Amino acid sequence: MTAPLRLGIAGLGTVGVGVVKIIRQKANLLSLRTGRPVVITAVSARSKDKDRGVNLSDYAWEDDPVALATRDDVDVFVELMGGSDGPAKAATEAAIAAGKDVVTANKAMLAIHGQALAESAETAGKVIRFEAAVAGGIPVVKSLTEGLAGNDITRVMGVMNGTCNYILTRMENAGLPYDEVFAEADALGYLEADPNLDVGGIDAGHKLSLLASIAYGTKVAFDAVELEGIGRITIEDIHQAADMGYRIKLLGVAQMTGRGLEQRMTPCLVPADSPLGQLEGGTNMVVLEGDNVGQIVLRGAGAGEGPTASAVMSDVIEIARGTRLTTFGQPAATLEEARPAQSATPAPYYLRMELTDKPGALAKVAAVLGEAGVSIDRMRQYSHESDNAPVLIVTHKCTRQSLDAALEGLGGTGVVATAPVAIRIETV
């Protein structure tokens, strides 16, 4: 039996408490599976006195996470505080400087400081592992970094924010508008303190940027992620997309194109009968595509105490077993600058608009689209009692530039009553 692996855990929210529980309840199993005891020596959180429903009296307490991270009796600093900067970053840097390995669930910190942290960890011969930062309990970092390492990755897709998927599927199933379901989700405690992290796509964008770095050997480039939240999605769009055989998801897509790395976290239409289209509620799904393996679909809980703690434990166990991996699948010093290419890949688009009910209105729209190089695959005009006629168009594949030109042109026709809604259709 080798020496115990000693953890210092900073952050005792849901996930931190989940990790403590697993380590207390599964000591035998962990020791069997890793060949050594896995123990907690010290913990840190904002409030020492809060009852967290778990016995912490066996562990040293540190008010200061930096002090925790640098303790002599800590081998692995487990960072579960969150926040891209502040104490999480300070303590992570201190841990690396003090020769500790790091396990973190902090997507924001890695999306912004991942390259610098990885470089300093690797220079120090230490590892940073972050399975819990992406898609909760789904072993997606491991699958991509290790399972698919013999592939050139051709596309990474994912629904990686359970709150957004909950809101979108709840809108559809209950027929409720966005604002109402947003309020529900808030009351249920599903939203981050800053809800824009969820509904603005930022949290999911962080995750996508980490996967893109592993997939394409590029430095994490969160700033280059094309971000759009779900706030403008209406119940009409959801219903009418369904009518055309699609569902709307906040979908992340990362792919390497001839023009550079395309990273998008935006609402997309996906076929209703595809695995992504069928995803309900808070569940996450990641689709990994490689030149040899084809398409791998991974599905599971994207958040919550058990699933996220399970992912943290996977990293802890990896370190306990003696596995030493680079942060992003190859040495950080060899990662290339990502050349961002926004919306480089042509796609079909869903367009919804209201036309003034005049003869020739539809012909004008078709002409403008045609001039911009946007051809129509399917079109539906709905019966209406108001002055304006609701019209849905599914285009053939076109570039975002052509689409934008078409949308601009539509404004000048005098027949479009409201600004058209345009949503990309992702082929899955």
Place this chain on the structure above:
Amino acid sequence: MTAPLRLGIAGLGTVGVGVVKIIRQKANLLSLRTGRPVVITAVSARSKDKDRGVNLSDYAWEDDPVALATRDDVDVFVELMGGSDGPAKAATEAAIAAGKDVVTANKAMLAIHGQALAESAETAGKVIRFEAAVAGGIPVVKSLTEGLAGNDITRVMGVMNGTCNYILTRMENAGLPYDEVFAEADALGYLEADPNLDVGGIDAGHKLSLLASIAYGTKVAFDAVELEGIGRITIEDIHQAADMGYRIKLLGVAQMTGRGLEQRMTPCLVPADSPLGQLEGGTNMVVLEGDNVGQIVLRGAGAGEGPTASAVMSDVIEIARGTRLTTFGQPAATLEEARPAQSATPAPYYLRMELTDKPGALAKVAAVLGEAGVSIDRMRQYSHESDNAPVLIVTHKCTRQSLDAALEGLGGTGVVATAPVAIRIETV
């Protein structure tokens, strides 16, 4: 840059050639991702002169896989010959004795000799990795051994034989009987030389037994897998299961029960709208359930050159990176004997029978079921022109023993025209 990792590859069928191609085409990528060159030094196959569409002239040739496995210039023996015994086993044993690590796609060999091989490898300080042996390109061995290592696994399920799933979905979609689709699959080259390995569930049973060992810390117990193939599934059952909202899959299930380890690879009904129910054609799906992580679903290609070679490469890369894992997730010497418990878990069952069209026939059936402790959830009697009335019953959960008692009792009623068909319904 560390020393190259030198592979000796035995078996140059589809998968072996796929591995050679990846190593030739992705030398830079593999070196970036592992920190060292990954090279082939020698190969072995039955026929040296066969044109395999790939240049083998850079590699030493060995007619004898044992000679290949023990070469001084080989670090990792890559066993892609197949077969539970014979040359594959001899060469694997020789490789371990000669101090080589082993990567294999050979589910049959590991299902039968896995415990002995793992023990000798671990005693020698060598590893045996077998991602490609289970579910092709899906990183399921890695997900279970590493990603979910912080969980007590509560259930492992899987559709892990693409040929069977192809046959079942083709029967449904084309409305063709089993024999006809079997002949089609044979003509398409989808079947093993001994087709019973596929349609008899043996190949999938091998895979299930390997996952069960990892999941439950038990010695591989393929002999204890309750095996039933798809040969008795009729197009009537497929259609009538569909009518009740189910699809029929050759489904593997492993779970630890109070009575011991239950392992089944049998046709089951699963809800048509579940991920397992929606699986089409040759695709594989594995469902892993853990006490913390909940349910993780993994889906991808279960066979073929690219996917299987991708899985082999994942193991090669793992070794090249210096990762050293035990074969089944904990030291082989600590694995416990599996206490087999066949059909220990109660389940609902689908029953199809034809009743003689006499008054009181259905009442007799219901009485026999009730006496055996089998209660009826749903029942349908179909209109008919023949003398016998087709009847479908979905039972509430019952034990297999109760069901068998009921089936025996039905024979004595004098109202059942043909032996009833009974298929388990798995809750997913």
